[in-house]
Amino acid sequence: MEHPLYVAFIWHMHQPDYRDPVTGLLRLPWVRLHAAKDYLHMAEVLSQYPDVHATVNFAPILVEQLMAYTSGRAEDYIMYLSRQTAWTEEERAYIRNLGFSAHRENMIRPHPPYWDLLQRHEAAPDDLDVFTDQEYRDILAWFQLAWTDPNRLQGDEALRRLVEKGRGFTIEDLAQIIDRHREMCAQVIPLYRKLADRGQIELTTSPYAHPILPLLIDTTHAQRATPGLPVPEPPFRAPEDALAHLQMAQEKHERVFGHHPAGLWPSEGAVSQEAVEQIAAAGFRWLASDEAILGRCLGRWFERDLQEAVTTPDLLYQPYIVMIDNQPGPAIIFRDHALSDRIGFTYQHIPGEQAAEDLIVRLQIIRRRLPDSRPHLVPIILDGENCWEGYEHNGDIFLHSLYRRLSESQDLRAVTVSEYLEMNPPHNALARVTTGSWINGDLTTWMGDPEHIRAWSLLRDTRAFLVDYEASHPDLPADARERAWQSIYAAEGSDWFWWYSQRNTSDQDALFDELFRNHLANVYRALDQPTPESLMEPIVARGKRLDQIRVQHRYLTPKLQADPDPTREWREALHVQAMASSGAMQQAGHGLRAMRVAYDADHVYIRLETIEPLQALRLEVRIRGKEGHEHRIVWTPGSEAALLGEQRLHTALGDRILEMAIPLSAVGVRLGDRLQVQGCAMHDDRETNRVPTHHPLELTLTPLEETPDQQAP
Structure with a gap:
């Protein structure tokens, strides 16, 4: 019997708790802005394709803030500043810092007045007097307009009028934008409830404040995936808090959405056997994590062929039962990391129709390689709000094209997780779930520094x-x-x-x-x-860490291929973002997006990720060794390789990726030395930005054993 290939999209909606515990003011506006641009939009698009089912996960701490905006109880700092006629120096710096945190090409350039303000901002980044009070108000207006669903900007007469106005915005204009945003916040929960009531989506939750459950239970558990990782002494241990977050999530979900959630996305896909036991005790019937966790449970990595298809698909694309005290516990599914990251990071760089077709073709390849003896499920799990600013028209073209193709396909069927589990209960069990997350399969993102x-x-x-x-x-x-x-x-x-x-x-x-x-x-x-x-003492000071010395846990030799989706070695490299806007995935809209640095016994490897296409920028990497001499590596548009003086370096070029391998000897360092690295982007002979912004990244080239990754089974 032939089965369709079942596909489970899980869109995870999450923002941290931005509320000041004393004043109640939300220090950053990203809950409101994502509601205006993404949360409502995602549901509106999906609602047009009733045969496409999906799972949507709402973190409770996000839901609380959404509802506070809806009721009028929430105010963020941008709303507060929007009511003022003049601003202090600190407030103007805040407006400058945040007011251009939008995708340069997709959200700023389409609006010439906003683009003009950005050019002046970049020309004098430290001069707070370069703008008049009226222009600071214009920045506030454009920032909030740009973070509004473009369909609303075109279809709402009042918003369209403000876009056409372009300059000279008034306090009343800003109030009108904010009122529209509150209205959109108020529509989010009812629309998702409507889709759930008609059976098109399954609504799930995460632990209440989005904690890393294994670390709440015991911080020493981080050493399971990364032996020797520094942890607090004495450890933090609060398993009762892990259970409390799960129980509060259940209660919040039931009050808001009217039903008990069957499924859980553990924060960051972070799991351990003890965490799964808590999840089961809280009454959840299924959970999800990453393929790296399943690989470690089974004692193997999931290898991919030249088409990036998993070579053992039958193992990955099925649910499992987790055993607890020799008894069946909850079901668990594992996301396809590569497909999920294609939506999250790769597809925004190509036209939406082409991206949707690519995903459909990859799913069809998976189906052809699977046996027909039983059904299979491909979980695609990612943040549901953070990637769309990089897509043309806020992801509209990609999402409509993808959902239309899925609706028309006889071979592919998009389902909720519970739908699939009800039709196809797990056949195989895991005796124990290993400890880790969806980032590198370990917990080093939240522990060890x-x-x-x-x-x-x-x-x-x-x-x-x-x-x-x-x-x-x-x-x-x-x-x-x-x-x-x-x-x-x-x-x-x-x-x-x-x-x-x-x-x-x-x-x-x-x-x-x-x-x-x-x-x-x-x-x-x-x-x-x-x-x-x-x-009272800061853990980090502005632009500088307590300890700028970075440590790598094993030799990394990334293959230079400039793939938009970083390979495993690049994902494990030291990673510095140029600037953050709304959270873990968000970036600023100009110049360098991020820099990744890794090394092995002979080379240091650097990957620069840009917002604009490479050909619009001149890029430099500035390196200082133990003698303090600065070496400049330069790449210019049209060049095939980066140059260190006259030496051509091994280089890989992508549309927005530059990767290079630098011999340690070429910059006068060897293992055991310290190295300072800083990336710089130039546009029209003017510096656009640096990564890190204020001080170079400093790392120690620690001699390491040439052994396989400690996480690898």
């Missing part, structure tokens, strides 16, 4: 203080107890630790650091106790 250690230690000590205080004050008022624990749960969210990672940095590092420490300080405020000095 000096900033991680300090942040987890502060969280551990604050939580211990709360537990001890509760025990010694049995008459503690319920509202004080609730406020204190709410702050602990908020501080346990994954996003703070994501930004503390030395692989991830942005111009908002200091803001995220302040929010994290404010949540912990609020525990002491709730108990009317003095705040420790340790919570």
Whole structure:
């Protein structure tokens, strides 16, 4: 019997808790802006294709903020600034820093007045007086208009009039944009409920504040995937908090969406056997993670052929049962990492119709290679809001083309996860789930760097203080107890630790650091106790880390092929982003997007990722060795290779990717030395941006054993 190939899209919607625990003001506007541009749009497109079913995962902390906007209780800092007639120097710096955090080509260039403001901003990035008060208001207006679904900008008469106006926006104009955004926030939850009620989507959840469950249970568990990884001493251990986040997620989901969620996307796909046991105890029937986790469970990596198709598809494209105490536990599925990343990162660089056709062809190849003896499921799981600014027309063309092709296909069927499991229960079991996440199959994004250690230690000590205080004050008022624990749960969210990672940095590092420490300080405020000095000291300073020395855990020799989707070796490399806008996947809209750096015994490898096509930029990599001499590696448009002086380096070029291999001897360093690296983009002989922004990346070329990856089974 021939079966269609079942495809399960899981769109994960998540933003961190931007609410200041003291003032209630949302320090960043990304919940509102993604609602105006993405959350509502995704549902509106899907609703036009009733035969295409999907799973949509809403993190509870995002839902809370959405509902606060809907009720009028939430105000973000951009809304606050939009009501003012003039701004302080600090406020103008904030507007300049955030007001151009939009895709340069797709969201700024199409609007000439906004583009003109960007050019002036880039020409004088440190001169706050380059703009008049009226022009600062125009930046605020355009920033919020650009982060609105382009279909709304065209179809809403009031918004279309403002786009046509272009300049000289008034406070009333800004209020009108914000009112429209609130209206769109109010439509998000009802539309998703409607799609769920008619059976087209399955709504699922994540742990309440989006924590990394294995680390909440025991931070030493990070060493399972990465032996020797630094962790706090004593460890952070709070398995009861992991269960609390799961139970709160269930309760929040049931109140908002009207039903008990069957499925869970663990934050960042992070799992462990202990976490799965907690998930089962909370009543979830299925969960999902990444193919790297399944590979480690089975003792093998999933290899791909020249077409990037998995060579053992029968193992990956099926659900499994997780055994708990020799009894069947919840079902678990594992995402196809390559297909998911194609939507998240690769397809935005090609026309939408072509991208949709490519995905359909790849799914058909998978179907032809699978046996017909039983059905199979291909899980495609990714952030549902973060990639669309890079697509033409906000992803409209790609999504419509993809959903139309799926609707017409006889060989492919898009289903919800629960639909598939009801028709095809798992046949195979996993005796134990290994520990890791969807990023490199480990937990090093949230543990191991000096900033991680300090942040987890502060969280551990604050939580211990709360537990001890509760025990010694049995008459503690319920509202004080609730406020204190709410702050602990908020501080346990994954996003703070994501930004503390030395692989991830942005111009908002200091803001995220302040929010994290404010949540912990609020525990002491709730108990009317003095705040420790340790919570007053930044974990990161603006533009500079506590410890700029970066460490690599094994030799990495990435193959230079300039693929938009980084290979495994590049994903494990040190990763620095130029600037962040709305979260882990978001970037600024000009020059360099990010830089990745790796090394082996003979070379240092550098990958520059750009927003514009390479041919629009001149790129430099500036390297200093132990003697302090600066070496400049230069690539100019039209060149086939980057040059170090007159030496041509091994180079790979893509549309927006430049990769190079630099012999250690060519820059006067050897294993054991320290190296400083900084990327720079130039446009029309003018510097566009640097990565890192303020200080070079400094790493130690630690001699390492030439052994396979410790994570590899």
